[in-house]
Amino acid sequence: xxxxxxxxxxxxxxxxxxxxxxxxxxxxxxxxxxxxxxxxxxxxxxxxxxxxxxxxxxxxxxxxxxxxxxxxxxxxxxxxxxxxxxxxxxxxxxxxxxxxxxxxxxxxxxxxxxxxxxxxxxxxxxxxxxxxxxxxxxxxxxxxxxxxxxxxxxxxxxxxxxxxxxxxxxxxxxxxxxxxxxxxxxxxxxxxxxxxxxxxxxxxxxxxxxxxxxxxxxxxxxxxxxxxxxxxxxxxxxxxxxxxxxxxxxxx
Amino acid sequence: xxxxxxxxxxxxxxxxxxxxxxxxxxxxxxxxxxxxxxxxxxxxxxxxxxxxxxxxxxxxxxxxxxxxxxxxxxxxxxxxxxxxxxxxxxxxxxxxxxxxxxxxxxxxxxxxxxxxxxxxxxxxxxxxxxxxxxxxxxxxxxxxxxxxxxxxxxxxxxxxxxxxxxxxxxxxxxxxxxxxxxxxxxxxxxxxxxxxxxxxxxxxxxxxxxxxxxxxxxxxxxxxxxxxxxxxxxxxxxxxxxxxxxxxxxxxxxxxxxxxxxxxxxxxxxxxxxxxxxxxxxxxxxxxxxxxxxxxxxxxxxxxxxxxxxxxxxxxxxxxxxxxxxxxxxxxxxxxxxxxxxxxxxxxxxxxxxxxxxxxxxxxxxxxxxxxxxxxxxxxxxxxxxxxxxxxxxxxxxxxxxxxxxxxxxxxxxxxxxxxxxxxxxxxxxxxxxxxxxxxxxxxxxxxxxxxxxxxxxxxxxxxxxxxxxxxxxxxxxxxxxxxxxxxxxxxxxxxxxxxxxxx
Numbered sequence: 134x135x136x137x138x139x140x141x142x143x144x145x146x147x148x149x150x151x152x153x154x155x156x157x158x159x160x161x162x163x164x165x166x167x168x169x170x171x172x173x174x175x176x177x178x179x180x181x182x183x184x185x186x187x188x189x190x191x192x193x194x195x196x197x198x199x200x201x202x203x204x205x206x207x208x209x210x211x212x213x214x215x216x217x218x219x220x221x222x223x224x225x226x227x228x229x230x231x232x233x234x235x236x237x238x239x240x241x242x243x244x245x246x247x248x249x250x251x252x253x254x255x256x257x258x259x260x261x262x263x264x265x266x267x268x269x270x271x272x273x274x275x276x277x278x279x280x281x282x283x284x285x286x287x288x289x290x291x292x293x294x295x296x297x298x299x300x301x302x303x304x305x306x307x308x309x310x311x312x313x314x315x316x317x318x319x320x321x322x323x324x325x326x327x328x329x330x331x332x333x334x335x336x337x338x339x340x341x342x343x344x345x346x347x348x349x350x351x352x353x354x355x356x357x358x359x360x361x362x363x364x365x366x367x368x369x370x371x372x373x374x375x376x377x378x379x380x381x382x383x384x385x
Numbered sequence: 386x387x388x389x390x391x392x393x394x395x396x397x398x399x400x401x402x403x404x405x406x407x408x409x410x411x412x413x414x415x416x417x418x419x420x421x422x423x424x425x426x427x428x429x430x431x432x433x434x435x436x437x438x439x440x441x442x443x444x445x446x447x448x449x450x451x452x453x454x455x456x457x458x459x460x461x462x463x464x465x466x467x468x469x470x471x472x473x474x475x476x477x478x479x480x481x482x483x484x485x486x487x488x489x490x491x492x493x494x495x496x497x498x499x500x501x502x503x504x505x506x507x508x509x510x511x512x513x514x515x516x517x518x519x520x521x522x523x524x525x526x527x528x529x530x531x532x533x534x535x536x537x538x539x540x541x542x543x544x545x546x547x548x549x550x551x552x553x554x555x556x557x558x559x560x561x562x563x564x565x566x567x568x569x570x571x572x573x574x575x576x577x578x579x580x581x582x583x584x585x586x587x588x589x590x591x592x593x594x595x596x597x598x599x600x601x602x603x604x605x606x607x608x609x610x611x612x613x614x615x616x617x618x619x620x621x622x623x624x625x626x627x628x629x630x631x632x633x634x635x636x637x638x639x640x641x642x643x644x645x646x647x648x649x650x651x652x653x654x655x656x657x658x659x660x661x662x663x664x665x666x667x668x669x670x671x672x673x674x675x676x677x678x679x680x681x682x683x684x685x686x687x688x689x690x691x692x693x694x695x696x697x698x699x700x701x702x703x704x705x706x707x708x709x710x711x712x713x714x715x716x717x718x719x720x721x722x723x724x725x726x727x728x729x730x731x732x733x734x735x736x737x738x739x740x741x742x743x744x745x746x747x748x749x750x751x752x753x754x755x756x757x758x759x760x761x762x763x764x765x766x767x768x769x770x771x772x773x774x775x776x777x778x779x780x781x782x783x784x785x786x787x788x789x790x791x792x793x794x795x796x797x798x799x800x801x802x803x804x805x806x807x808x809x810x811x812x813x814x815x816x817x818x819x820x821x822x823x824x825x826x827x828x829x830x831x832x833x834x835x836x837x838x839x840x841x842x843x844x845x846x847x848x849x850x851x852x853x854x855x856x857x858x859x860x861x862x863x864x865x866x867x868x869x870x871x872x873x874x875x876x877x878x879x880x881x882x883x884x885x886x887x888x889x
Contacts, residue, residue, distance in 0.1 A: 173687075174683065200680060203688070261664075384478075
């Protein structure tokens with residue numbers, strides 16, 4: 134596997150992504166990007182029109198700019214640091230692992246792939262996340278989020294592990310939610326959750342999902358030395374929509 | 386609850402002519418006509434009639450007339466029949482009133498108050514039958530300066546030119562999504578645009594995969610707040626990408642494609658499960674500012690390798706010119722503006738009939754603002770919403786548009802009668818429905834022919850009018866307000882339109 138290392142110091146967003154694209158089309162399968170500082174849309178351009186679907190690994194040190202992995206189709210990104218807004222926006226497939234925190238609108242309208250965030254995330258996380266047939270996005274967050282988690286959510290799985298110091302004090306969780314599921318480890322008051330959402334305890338099938346994706350989360354961050362049994366022992370709640378048609382009876 | 390609402394239409398059947406063939410019964414998806422075997426007669430229920438005229442046109446004996454009902458309330462200038470009946474419907478259901486098509490209220494239609502110029506004596510008019518006339522239009526950002534190099538008698542352009550769209554006539558088909566309209570209607574628009582050398586717009590319902598190779602080059606694919614059916618292949622197969630922020634029929638609100646319309650095929654195209662509501666939130670939740678919009682514009686340029694122009698569509702609202710200036714600065718190559726009378730497959734009536742401004746004023750305000758700011762070259766303007774004829778289009782271009790989108794006009798060409806029942810999904814003309822029995826009524830070959838005929842006729846009329854003005858290229862008419870005069874307009878209206886009064 135050919136690896137290319139790029140020092141991103143002083144390189145513009147457009148130039149950096151153009152180099153990644155050219156190298157990917159030339160067969161590079163692994164990139165190591167050093168000193169990334171605000172360059173946006175990393176991974177977005179990496180699509181080949183000739184029908185083959187190249188899959189590359191991108192290892193990033195520094196702080197990538199907004200829309201990391203937006204519209205991304207199938208690449209794997211690891212960030213040693215924090216990320217900004219719009220990570221995984223409308224992402225179709227692939228994997229993003231962030232050793233740090235994420236900004237707002239994380240995973241918005243994401244339809245496939247996985248995102249693992251070590252720490253906390255901002256507002257509107259997993260907004261209008263979707264799913265389609267075998268495409269079922271998974272988002273696992275080590276800490277917690279700000280308000281409007283899972284707003285308009287239509288599919289996929291979101292897991293909040295609450296491993297950090299912050300409590301889950303976000304509000305408007307799942308407003309307009311009509312698909313998918315959110316699992317939260319720890320306490321959430323009913324008043325924090327929108328009326329369209331049903332709050333319950335995870336069942337056997339839910340526990341299987343939790344076991345699988347918490348396991349993957351732990352594997353993604355081996356340095357943390359997390360104990361799966363310890364985490365899964367905690368109290369989880371499950372949030373799911375009461376109806377697939379929240380607005381069916383609005384019209385005359 | 387007994388409904389206190391009158392029927393909207395009255396069906397009059399000439400029993401002498403009626404042959405009891407039951408054609409009307411089969412034609413009507415609303416169940417208006419039923420056959421009574423006891424009396425061997427067809428009975429019509431006025432209450433169910435949508436007024437779409439399908440049965441009238443398809444009755445082999447011309448035995449049916451459908452007309453607005455003759456019953457009336459005591460005439461009242463304030464409480465019109467429509468106001469009374471809408472109120473009654475809401476008292477009976479407690480719901481929002483939905484409707485289809487565009488605003489039908491008597492707001493001033495500026496097209497009908499603007500007249501065109503023609504050459505007489507001092508400069509000759511041009512005969513388009515004899516002289517070449519150029520309607521070909523390029524849409525996209527033009528550079529501020531063009532740097533060129535002379536090399537051995539050859540000219541080489543040094544400036545990097547943004548990607549452009551080329552259309553053979555300045556008429557594009559407006560965004561109508563598969564899901565709102567039927568597959569056959571969608572495919573007819575795609576085929577007609579390919580045959581004529583123009584573009585159609587997928588709306589936000591995706592582009593069915595089997596149409597991508599053949600029609601992608603003529604498609605403007607939309608990215609709307611619901612983000613349905615979007616992946617790298619969808620974005621890259623198209624001619625251009627359009628971010629839909631607003632729609633003239635329903636500025637400021639989102640949309641719901643009800644689960645009933647999400648069939649297997651619609652679900653595949655939108656990439657959502659069958660039968661779920663497809664909800665488009667009112668805003669894009671990743672766009673809360675011009676800076677955010679700029680981010681999405683560039684994300685889409687990245688996703689398409691800077692090979693395609695990115696358009697931003699907004700509804701014409703009060704501060705449209707200032708907003709558009711921000712959109713140009715955010716990096717859009719094309720701005721599409723949709724006016725007060727733009728159509729829809731479903732919108733709350735209160736919004737359709739009351740929100741937004743007429744497209745004529747919006748085009749002019751936008752064109753002048755961008756010129757004053759010195760950035761008009763950085764984007765093309767595509768105007769939509771209420772263009773009914775070639776003369777409306779030529780006036781739109783003289784007011785500053787580069788091209789126009791036609792939606793309602795294209796539907797009418799295929800058979801729509803503006804009955805405004807699009808939201809029911811029971812369109813008898815096979816246009817705004819996902820019922821295979823109904824959509825099968827639309828023959829794609831005939832519908833395509835009707836569309837290319839319309840483009841042909843209008844393009845020819847535009848050439849005639851251009852020639853009359855002594856102009857041989859549509860480019861020379863763009864923003865050329867000297868060729869327009871207003872009639873019966875107030876001073877402020879002439880000022881916004883940037884035109885003189887007739888005789889001035």
